[in-house]
Amino acid sequence: MVSTADPLSITPAALRVRRLGEPGIVSPMAELLQSRVSSPHYVHELDRVLLDDTVDGAAARLCDVADLPSLEPGGPREYIYFDPAATRAAIVTCGGLCPGLNNVIRGLVLELADNYGVTEVLGFRDGFRGLVGDSEPVRLTHDLVAGIHNRGGTILGTSRGNQDPSRMVTTLQHYGVSLLFVIGGDGTLRGAAKIADEAVRRGMRLAVIGIPKTIDNDIPFIDQSFGFQTAFTRATDSIKSAHTEASSTPHGVGLVKVMGRHSGFIACYAALASHDVDFVLVPEMPFSLAGESGFLAKLRHRVRRQGHAVVVVAEGAGQDLFEYDGAVDASGNARLADIGALLRQRIIDDYAATREELSLRYVDPGYAIRSVPANAWDAVYCLRLAQAAVHAAMAGRTAMVVGRWHGRFVHIPIPVATGGRNQVDPNGDLWMSVLEATGQPERLF
Amino acid sequence: MVSTADPLSITPAALRVRRLGEPGIVSPMAELLQSRVSSPHYVHELDRVLLDDTVDGAAARLCDVADLPSLEPGGPREYIYFDPAATRAAIVTCGGLCPGLNNVIRGLVLELADNYGVTEVLGFRDGFRGLVGDSEPVRLTHDLVAGIHNRGGTILGTSRGNQDPSRMVTTLQHYGVSLLFVIGGDGTLRGAAKIADEAVRRGMRLAVIGIPKTIDNDIPFIDQSFGFQTAFTRATDSIKSAHTEASSTPHGVGLVKVMGRHSGFIACYAALASHDVDFVLVPEMPFSLAGESGFLAKLRHRVRRQGHAVVVVAEGAGQDLFEYDGAVDASGNARLADIGALLRQRIIDDYAATREELSLRYVDPGYAIRSVPANAWDAVYCLRLAQAAVHAAMAGRTAMVVGRWHGRFVHIPIPVATGGRNQVDPNGDLWMSVLEATGQPERLF
Amino acid sequence: MVSTADPLSITPAALRVRRLGEPGIVSPMAELLQSRVSSPHYVHELDRVLLDDTVDGAAARLCDVADLPSLEPGGPREYIYFDPAATRAAIVTCGGLCPGLNNVIRGLVLELADNYGVTEVLGFRDGFRGLVGDSEPVRLTHDLVAGIHNRGGTILGTSRGNQDPSRMVTTLQHYGVSLLFVIGGDGTLRGAAKIADEAVRRGMRLAVIGIPKTIDNDIPFIDQSFGFQTAFTRATDSIKSAHTEASSTPHGVGLVKVMGRHSGFIACYAALASHDVDFVLVPEMPFSLAGESGFLAKLRHRVRRQGHAVVVVAEGAGQDLFEYDGAVDASGNARLADIGALLRQRIIDDYAATREELSLRYVDPGYAIRSVPANAWDAVYCLRLAQAAVHAAMAGRTAMVVGRWHGRFVHIPIPVATGGRNQVDPNGDLWMSVLEATGQPERLF
Amino acid sequence: MVSTADPLSITPAALRVRRLGEPGIVSPMAELLQSRVSSPHYVHELDRVLLDDTVDGAAARLCDVADLPSLEPGGPREYIYFDPAATRAAIVTCGGLCPGLNNVIRGLVLELADNYGVTEVLGFRDGFRGLVGDSEPVRLTHDLVAGIHNRGGTILGTSRGNQDPSRMVTTLQHYGVSLLFVIGGDGTLRGAAKIADEAVRRGMRLAVIGIPKTIDNDIPFIDQSFGFQTAFTRATDSIKSAHTEASSTPHGVGLVKVMGRHSGFIACYAALASHDVDFVLVPEMPFSLAGESGFLAKLRHRVRRQGHAVVVVAEGAGQDLFEYDGAVDASGNARLADIGALLRQRIIDDYAATREELSLRYVDPGYAIRSVPANAWDAVYCLRLAQAAVHAAMAGRTAMVVGRWHGRFVHIPIPVATGGRNQVDPNGDLWMSVLEATGQPERLF
Numbered sequence A, B, C, D: 001m002v003s004t005a006d007p008l009s010i011t012p013a014a015l016r017v018r019r020l021g022e023p024g025i026v027s028p029m030a031e032l033l034q035s036r037v038s039s040p041h042y043v044h045e046l047d048r049v050l051l052d053d054t055v056d057g058a059a060a061r062l063c064d065v066a067d068l069p070s071l072e073p074g075g076p077r078e079y080i081y082f083d084p085a086a087t088r089a090a091i092v093t094c095g096g097l098c099p100g101l102n103n104v105i106r107g108l109v110l111e112l113a114d115n116y117g118v119t120e121v122l123g124f125r126d127g128f129r130g131l132v133g134d135s136e137p138v139r140l141t142h143d144l145v146a147g148i149h150n151r152g153g154t155i156l157g158t159s160r161g162n163q164d165p166s167r168m169v170t171t172l173q174h175y176g177v178s179l180l181f182v183i184g185g186d187g188t189l190r191g192a193a194k195i196a197d198e199a200v201r202r203g204m205r206l207a208v209i210g211i212p213k214t215i216d217n218d219i220p221f222i223d224q225s226f227g228f229q230t231a232f233t234r235a236t237d238s239i240k241s242a243h244t245e246a247s248s249t250p251h252g253v254g255l256v257k258v259m260g261r262h263s264g265f266i267a268c269y270a271a272l273a274s275h276d277v278d279f280v281l282v283p284e285m286p287f288s289l290a291g292e293s294g295f296l297a298k299l300r301h302r303v304r305r306q307g308h309a310v311v312v313v314a315e316g317a318g319q320d321l322f323e324y325d326g327a328v329d330a331s332g333n334a335r336l337a338d339i340g341a342l343l344r345q346r347i348i349d350d351y352a353a354t355r356e357e358l359s360l361r362y363v364d365p366g367y368a369i370r371s372v373p374a375n376a377w378d379a380v381y382c383l384r385l386a387q388a389a390v391h392a393a394m395a396g397r398t399a400m401v402v403g404r405w406h407g408r409f410v411h412i413p414i415p416v417a418t419g420g421r422n423q424v425d426p427n428g429d430l431w432m433s434v435l436e437a438t439g440q441p442e443r444l445f
Helices: A028-036 A055-061 A101-116 A127-131 A165-174 A186-201 A228-248 A265-274 A295-306 A339-354 A376-394 A429-438 B028-036 B055-061 B101-116 B127-131 B165-174 B186-201 B228-248 B265-274 B295-306 B339-354 B376-394 B429-438 C028-036 C055-061 C101-116 C127-131 C165-174 C186-201 C228-248 C265-274 C295-306 C339-354 C376-394 C429-438 D028-036 D055-061 D101-116 D127-131 D165-174 D186-201 D228-248 D265-274 D295-306 D339-354 D376-394 D429-438
Strands: A070-073 A089-093 A121-123 A179-184 A207-212 A252-258 A279-281 A308-314 A359-363 A400-405 A408-413 B070-073 B089-093 B121-123 B179-184 B207-212 B252-258 B279-281 B308-314 B359-363 B400-405 B408-413 C070-073 C089-093 C121-123 C179-184 C207-212 C252-258 C279-281 C308-314 C359-363 C400-405 C408-413 D070-073 D089-093 D121-123 D179-184 D207-212 D252-258 D279-281 D308-314 D359-363 D400-405 D408-413
Touching: A028 A101, A089 A101, A089 A127, A101 A121, A101 A179, A101 A376, A101 D429, A127 A165, A127 A186, A165 A186, A179 A186, A179 A376, A186 A207, A207 A376, A228 A252, A228 A265, A228 A308, A228 A359, A228 A376, A228 D376, A252 A265, A252 A295, A252 A339, A265 A279, A265 A308, A265 A429, A265 D376, A279 A295, A279 A429, A295 A308, A295 A339, A308 A339, A339 A359, A376 A400, A376 A408, A376 D228, A376 D265, A376 D429, A429 D101, A429 D376, B028 B101, B089 B101, B089 B127, B101 B121, B101 B179, B101 B376, B101 C429, B127 B165, B127 B186, B165 B186, B179 B186, B179 B376, B186 B207, B207 B376, B228 B252, B228 B265, B228 B308, B228 B359, B228 B376, B228 C376, B252 B265, B252 B295, B252 B339, B265 B279, B265 B308, B265 B429, B265 C376, B279 B295, B279 B429, B295 B308, B295 B339, B308 B339, B339 B359, B376 B400, B376 B408, B376 C228, B376 C265, B376 C429, B429 C101, B429 C376, C028 C101, C089 C101, C089 C127, C101 C121, C101 C179, C101 C376, C127 C165, C127 C186, C165 C186, C179 C186, C179 C376, C186 C207, C207 C376, C228 C252, C228 C265, C228 C308, C228 C359, C228 C376, C252 C265, C252 C295, C252 C339, C265 C279, C265 C308, C265 C429, C279 C295, C279 C429, C295 C308, C295 C339, C308 C339, C339 C359, C376 C400, C376 C408, D028 D101, D089 D101, D089 D127, D101 D121, D101 D179, D101 D376, D127 D165, D127 D186, D165 D186, D179 D186, D179 D376, D186 D207, D207 D376, D228 D252, D228 D265, D228 D308, D228 D359, D228 D376, D252 D265, D252 D295, D252 D339, D265 D279, D265 D308, D265 D429, D279 D295, D279 D429, D295 D308, D295 D339, D308 D339, D339 D359, D376 D400, D376 D408
Parallel strands: A089 A121, A089 A179, A179 A207, A207 A400, A252 A308, A252 A359, A279 A308, B089 B121, B089 B179, B179 B207, B207 B400, B252 B308, B252 B359, B279 B308, C089 C121, C089 C179, C179 C207, C207 C400, C252 C308, C252 C359, C279 C308, D089 D121, D089 D179, D179 D207, D207 D400, D252 D308, D252 D359, D279 D308
Antiparallel strands: A070 A408, A400 A408, B070 B408, B400 B408, C070 C408, C400 C408, D070 D408, D400 D408
């Protein structure tokens, strides 16, 4: 996966994570580990993971190793910043649902309690709203989080949109919170950074750790966002339905709309997983409908040759085919025009114009792909992200997110994580795989 | 389940199944069975299953046992009508997809070949079209049907609409077919009856056996149609999504549209299976939107009290809320107005009018519930239906369908099976269960 | 399905359900229903469901309709016996796990609270032990039962074995319980009958209603026990594994052991659902291993012809091949010898003796088929069973179980439900379907 | 994940992949791509992926970039070695089943045919046996591989053990094969290397490409082997069963045996995914049973405190607790002693000795975790591995395997891939996560 935030443009300095102060307390993890692990794997200050692991990347700047952009690894530290006995944590979930939210919540609560002895964990309800409203936070206990990892959604509720950082920090102060875990997308994470800034301004010792949530997998410098695998797996079911319908009727066309506002990862992975897809339309690759080499002509051609065809379209694809009316949603994102409905109508019209027979099946799984429980892989990943987030918070890091880069858990400053967008690279190996698997022409215009 | 075709209105004569002639050949099944079963369970001419098994039903007409309306049981006969060595069979699948089509096809092929020695089985493609067109039928062998029962759809393809019976019979004559298995809904079954009539007219020995297919479970005198369980199971997933979404956001409303043109069985069963539904709207029960006791007011009330609500609506519900434009689909059925879209808009408008906050999630699983493979229960049922269909055909029955009534496989004349519609009884125990489980008022107007 | 308890041997008198007294209170259900149902479907005293619905069955005794053995239907009554405001209910789950236990618990709690206003519902822990021990029962509230229907197991815990009825009734008196719902198998139900008897002896107004639980589907006069469909569905997965393994290696044999102590229903249904099974061995059908027509010779023959074979064996099959050592388990049931291990070894020895190659895969899903959550069908059935149980209890019935017979919910006196065993009829249509689908010889000796 | 084959011990030279000759033909992929991709992403000769991407790793040897051990990336080349029109390919699957085998087969066939125009693809049956026996290979066409990716097992069959390289090469010569794709584990891959050597000896232009298969994920320098995710997902179901059983009975212990001969990855990942496990026993971490700090004492302690406990044991764990009898299986691997049975018995004995109550449930999913179809993630991965394998073969690479390292598809010489074993690092972050999630002491002796 390639990001529009080019690794080569990132300086080593930008990758440095902010710290509240120097760690001074021996970690309970360390005490525990010393009693049970022969040579415990603490993360040392000098450990770094290279941002770019190609020889070209290394050669491009190679004068001194210290000059290579690299990330701080996640994991337990021997010395920590917060005294567990005097620490209260809080959790908040924001934005749209994503598989794994409850797993992250449970992972945070259990890691804090079982491995650090932080038993005071508050859950604020309904996203950032819960930090400015009158509703009491809920006390998150072992009993309360038992079994929640097998359910979709979030037990804390969620809402869209940011709130006034000052009011939120006042609430956190009121409840004596010193660790805040924010699970949300890029808008939410920017809000989290503002909370961290405001806390610094007030001289408050508050560690703000983000766990980046994006079902579209569009946050940069993260191998894969949590819930993404579960989501594209579920999308695969819809593609199977569409393929079954299309291939069971004469002149069958199956059209499936999947999530993906700016990035077509769900569309690409779901199409590859089904391996029965003929066209994948994503936001990164423009296309036209009419014309000899346009989508409609190519589709008709494929149906004629093969008897049927399956098309997967990401919701954010083909937005240039509409005039934008300026509408935004509650999170402030531009409201997308309905490309699924447009394609459906245009395919029908096109077949009507040529008087060819058509049996079109339109499938839109909608919310179904984001409200399911995390699959086994995401369950592991969410748990480990939560562990890494707790380690980072206890070590006094702030204004950062945890993620995984090239298979390693790392710390990423919020500005870097929100400073670009992970997208399908038109010249990269993922899109190449899609072109090979579908046989579709790259240029549909 | 109660049918609009009242059992009390059916005469014993109407339940008699048409026969091509007297059985004269010892069944290979009988020979096989004699060698391996101590006392084989053939079906005898006198076995009958009561249509109505309540004491009231019996008392209502009780003068002579022979007067009680009853059905001929399905199963193997000791003597059969067709000589397996000289018999060629054909299969055709018609209308919309339904889980289990491939299971029925495989069941027919294996029962014919393995237990009767009828190895010539042709599959006509794309529904009744395949019986009038130029395309060659496919020879259905063991190899060809291996593993198809694990796939959704139909390997024979399907299409909507009837064809000229005379042309179809000519095709069957051309291929020397004497057993025709027609898998389809009520329109298709009426077409099958016409084929049987035309064959009689021509003095042709053709057994036409229907395997009734209706994902809506709306064919009368059948406990449950094949694929129905699989379909409502799949619909349950969508309800779970809607419930997860609705209960994870403030003022959440989950609205789910499921199949069910004239009968609300899928809606009722899926709602009971989830046990998290607040309103079930079905074609059998009219409702109004506006007004104190209308749906919208009751919905708002439920959301206020409970924080969220889930609504399941069958596609055929509330059609009186639209003006019908006379449109029909390829099968000649009235095209339904989109009650899902209407409800969605009216709920949004209603909340906008009262300036209350609303977070509405609309889920429409669409084709997804009918293109999946049969679940284990439907797999068993499809196989046994296919076995019963082969037994009936080999015994010389025609113009009938196989079904299950009160747990027993039975033969039902096509006019009886297509002469009414199975619907949710407003005064019956299923609807009572729904009212108890949802707590919704019965009168929504 | 046919029972060893022959319907013809049951007298009408034996089917009469015991009552605590005459109903005197207008049911809250009735009040609710009158406000919302046009003509509510109460169950009247004269409604009865025939035990035998064949014409032969009717003719066999036909002099007077009242002489036909028939069952009391389940469902809401207009008048009830207990005053909801003064009623406390209790629930206990006993014996081995079965899919749907939590669904029944939730169904009981919600029906009692939402439709009758009985809000005091206690859950006794760990089966009948909870009725004699020191542990406090848990108060079952809406919150506590939210979401439990999506989980396997039982939130109340369970244990095997009966306890002293006198001590149990003393506990129930102590807690002021007047409705007791007992979910368990035939041993448990006999224990429930003793509780009912002891309560009568003490002049205590206690309604004891059983919800029969048997994953083996071996309780008579019940179409199908709850959890059975889920269980055989899960067993089907194991058969698929075995078939995949066997058919991917030369000379592959897949051997699958499934539950079924005395009745082979799971083996039969799972084999039919897979439709890839070659031999089904059940407790009802004896077989020998050695000899020309014994199982081992027939298996070798099938592998030679087909390249591989799949065998499904119920745990209770072939017990006559062992000498019984008299061991019993905690429920007092005879401990079964391990037929799976025996077959595995004997197949290996047999192939070794003939020096033929063999690739044997043994699969024993064990507890996996009983600890999963109920599937959608069982979820509906459990909920409706729970509703029927509450209706029966509130109407003052006792010492009975709820069940479904020929598709209708009915009341069955405990002695009838525990007085025989539902088994696969060697001459019935289910076993016939198995023989047709597998092609196995019926006589394996 | 850390390998016993230490990256620091690998020299740059060892990572160089063997080539049959210089590429001379313009790739059809290149022609296709030029017509449809703006700037196609060919892999250039200078692209390399660093084996170790930590700054420490880089610093350790940093004098010259070219000295850093690095891998050749996979992907399409502009120029290829084989002329597609004159090329015949062959596929063989060896060893035990693994989810995804059919996906790899289908991926190879479609990539060869659709993107390179190599339409002659032979499938040899039953592993390496098919290369020495009399059975004809099957011609793999589009029709034959349609839908196979939705099935477990391998349509080509498989067997264990190697065969004489000379005879195998003679067979390949006989059929005119120049591309051989071998899907199998380390034993198989060593066999593949011998085939490549023998071909070189004969001066035969044969590209031998391995697709490494190991359900245990124990092949080094590969992020994760195909089928691993599907397998541990399936193992998670068994853990859920065990947890449901254990937590539903007093003093419940759930014991689950999973695959993992030398590496405990399945045990670790499945335990993390369930997040309800109390002890994970793997081959990499020795433990004793008896004694104060032994496993049995710690287990009893956990059950007393928590009411129940769940134990996951890899089949290869605790082998030092047995005396090895020298037995080997058909692949020449040491036959493992049954640690599951031992633990089960020792736990029972231990509780019997202390006269404490115990309710032990033992679950062994066995073959069930390896015979299921690939999940969506593995489906994508298998398809892309197959694409990479075809690219490598067409470019004239040989005696190598394709894999993914730090998220990039790479070429690995067979000696490197089979020269060590990927194992759970006792001091690494995965095992740390397991210790944190289970709370188990690391030292169980």
